[in-house]
Structure formats: C-alpha cells, structure tokens
Amino acid sequence: MTTYVDATDAPTRNTGAIRLYDEAGFEAMRRACQLTARCLDSLAEIVKPGITTRAIDDHVVAFAKAHDTVSATLNYRGYPASVCTSINHVVCHGMPNDKPLREGDIVNIDVTFIVDGWHGDSSRMYPVGQIKRAAERLCEVTYQSLLLGIRAVKPGGHVGDIGAAIQDYAEGERCSVVRDFCGHGVGRLFHDAPNILHYGRRGEGPELKPGMIFTIEPMINLGRPHVKVLNDGWTAVTRDRSLSAQYEHTVGVTETGVEVFTFSPGGLDTPGIVIDPAFLAGAAA
Numbered sequence: 001m002t003t004y005v006d007a008t009d010a011p012t013r014n015t016g017a018i019r020l021y022d023e024a025g026f027e028a029m030r031r032a033c034q035l036t037a038r039c040l041d042s043l044a045e046i047v048k049p050g051i052t053t054r055a056i057d058d059h060v061v062a063f064a065k066a067h068d069t070v071s072a073t074l075n076y077r078g079y080p081a082s083v084c085t086s087i088n089h090v091v092c093h094g095m096p097n098d099k100p101l102r103e104g105d106i107v108n109i110d111v112t113f114i115v116d117g118w119h120g121d122s123s124r125m126y127p128v129g130q131i132k133r134a135a136e137r138l139c140e141v142t143y144q145s146l147l148l149g150i151r152a153v154k155p156g157g158h159v160g161d162i163g164a165a166i167q168d169y170a171e172g173e174r175c176s177v178v179r180d181f182c183g184h185g186v187g188r189l190f191h192d193a194p195n196i197l198h199y200g201r202r203g204e205g206p207e208l209k210p211g212m213i214f215t216i217e218p219m220i221n222l223g224r225p226h227v228k229v230l231n232d233g234w235t236a237v238t239r240d241r242s243l244s245a246q247y248e249h250t251v252g253v254t255e256t257g258v259e260v261f262t263f264s265p266g267g268l269d270t271p272g273i274v275i276d277p278a279f280l281a282g283a284a285a
Contacts, residue, residue, distance in 0.1 A: 002194075002206040007187065018185065018193050020211030025118075025187060026252055026259070029213055032120030033250050033261035036113045039063045040124050041266045047126040049103045053085035057096035060111055072112040072119050072190045079234060084110035084123070091178055091219050091227050091236040091244045103129040106139065108246045112190065119190050121215050122262035123248040124269050134222065135243055139271040141173045142220040142245040147273075149198070149216045150251055153258035157208045163200030166218050178219035178244070180227050180236065185214045186250055210255045217248030 007019035021029070039060060046059060060083045064071055071082035079095075086094035086108040087101070094108075101107060110123035125139045145166045152161040167177050183196030194206050198218040223242025230237060238244050247269070252259045263269065 004209060007211070012188060014189060014192050016193050018206060018209075018212060019187060020209060021187060021213055021252070022211065025211075025213070028116060028118040029120065029187060029250065029252065029261050032113060032115035032118040033122065034120070034265065035067055035069060035115055036111050036120035036122050037262050037264050037269070039111050039113065040109065040122060041264055041268050043109055043126065044266075044268050047101070047107065047109075047128060049105075049129045050100050052098050052100050053087070053094070053096040053107070054098050056085055056109060057081050057083045064113060067113075069113045069115050072114050072121075073110075076190065082111075084108070086110070086235075086244070086246070088243055089238045089241045091221070091238060092181055092246060093234040093236055095232060095234055101128045104131050104135070105129075106131055106135045106243065106245065110246075110248065117188060119186050119188075120262065121186050121190070121248065121250050122269075123217065123246055124264075125245050125247060125271060127271075135245075136271070138175065138220065138222050138243055138245045140273060141170060141175050142218060143247045143271050143273055145170045145177075145198075145218045145220055146216060146247045146249060149218065150249060150258055150260060153208060153216075153251060153253055155208055155210050155253055155255065155257075158203055159194055159196060159205030159208065160200040161202045161208075162216060163197040163205075164202045166216075167199040170218070170220050176221045176223065176225035178221060178225050178227055181217075181219060183215040183217045183248075185212070187213050208253050210253050212253040213250065213261075215248055215250050217246060219244055219246045 185192030
C-alpha cells in the first residue's frame with residue numbers, strides 16, 4: 001500500500017512514503033533546478049574533442065563555488081567526483097578521469113546541486129564534435145522518450161503510465177530500455193520514494209498526486225538492455241558494448257498536469273528537437 005505524507009512533517013530520511021510538497025517546496029526546487037540547468041548550459045561551450053572529463057568536473061566545481069553551492073554527488077556513498085560523465089557505451093555513473101574526449105564521442109553529464117538544502121538533479125547528452133548519425137538518432141530517441149514520459153504525468157495517473165510511454169516509444173524505434181536503474185523522488189533528499197521505472201504498464205504503480213516531485217531519466221541503448229557494473233563499483237556499461245544515452249529532468253505534479261523544473265534557460269537541452277509548447281501542455285488535458 002502506498003503511503004503519502006506532507007513533506008513539511010516528514011522525517012529527513014527515506015521512509016518509503018511519498019512526500020507531497022507545497023508551493024514553497026516547488027519554488028525552492030525551481031531555484032535549485034535552474035542553477036543546475038544553467039551549469040549544464042555552460043558545459044555546452046567546453047565539451048569539445050581533447051577536453052578531459054576531469055576538466056569537466058573541475059568546471060562544475062568552479063561553477064558551484066561561484067554560486068555558493070555544492071554538488072550532491074561528491075562523497076555521496078563514497079563517489080569521488082562532483083559530476084558523472086558517461087561516454088558512449090557507459091550507461092551511467094561514469095567517473096571523471098584524465099582521458100581526453102574524442103571526435104565522435106557522445107557523453108552524458110549528470111549534475112545535482114544542493115541549494116538551501118534542496119536538490120536540483122538533471123543530465124544531458126553532449127556530442128563531441130561531429131558524431132555519427134546512429135549516435136545522433138539515439139540521442140533524439142532518448143530525449144523524445146523523456147518528453148513522452150513527462151507528458152504522461154498528471155494527477156490521477158500512475159507511475160506505470162510514465163514507464164509505458166517511454167518503453168512503447170523506445171522499443172518502437174528499435175532501441176532498448178535499461179531496467180537496472182530508475183528515476184526517483186527528489187527534494188530535500190537526493191534519492192527518495194517513489195522509484196520511477198522507465199518501463200511498465202499503464203495504470204500500475206503509485207498514483208500520481210499533486211505535490212509529488214521526482215526525476216524521469218530514461219537510459220536507452222542501441223543494442224540490448226543488459227548492463228554490468230565495473231570493478232570501481234560505480235561505472236555501468238552495456239554488456240554488448242552498444243551505445244547508450246540518457247536525459248534527465250526533475251518534474252513536479254501540479255493540480256492540472258506537470259511542471260518541468262530543469263528545462264534549459266538557453267534552450268540547449270534538446271538534441272535538435274523543437275518542443276511544441278502544446279505538446280507538454282497536453283498532459284494537463
């Protein structure tokens with residue numbers, strides 16, 4: 001049985017109950033998430049052939065310091081960096097190092113800033129120079145999957161509606177959905193209830209209620225969905241070495257639909273996809 005609690009009265013730990021935030025919570029998340037989005041925007045200028053992922057981490061650290069904030073990932077369960085950098089067949093949680101990015105790579109950069117105790121969580125794909133059409137298409141399919149998942153968010157719906165929308169589209173495009181990782185509740189806590197699966201059946205899972213805040217972050221592979229975690233305990237890769245892509249937004253359930261907190265202020269988070277404002281607005285209908 002799913003339990004919902006008023007976020008203002010809930011303990012600051014993951015109890016399995018789903019927190020419902022008020023307008024003050026939504027406003028706090030707007031501030032945290034937009035700072036994260038601005039940092040991701042700034043990375044578009046520096047992700048080029050020859051840059052190392054450690055230099056990307058340094059950039060995020062400097063951005064955080066300049067804005068009097070910190071990264072949630074640094075030292076989280078022992079994670080050693082302020083950003084996750086996942087290249088080509090790395091599905092998620094790739095750790096920065098001194099190896100330069102190469103022409104044709106694709107890299108997911110995942111940033112979470114803590115602003116006044118609130119977590120702004122988002123990630124995007126970045127092309128490194130000119131990329132092959134297969135990689136470009138994978139990024140497009142992944143972002144469109146995310147948009148369709150967001151569009152499924154509305155009060156009275158269910159978490160399974162999100163996963164079904166993503167799975168139906170991605171598999172219809174001859175791609176696969178990673179099942180080993182999922183989205184999650186977020187707010188005062190970095191990872192909270194509920195888990196947001198990126199596959200599933202409509203009408204299943206917890207009911208979506210106004211005040212819920214969570215991430216949607218599908219990981220889509222060109223090959224099979226199976227992954228393995230390397231010996232560092234963090235880096236997850238595709239077992240068949242196929243390309244993988246991920247986009248992530250933090251969203252909130254409103255009285256009429258959904259609010260996306262992490263849209264790029266510069267419109268830099270879409271891989272060549274023009275978003276029709278009526279598309280997401282349709283989620284409220």
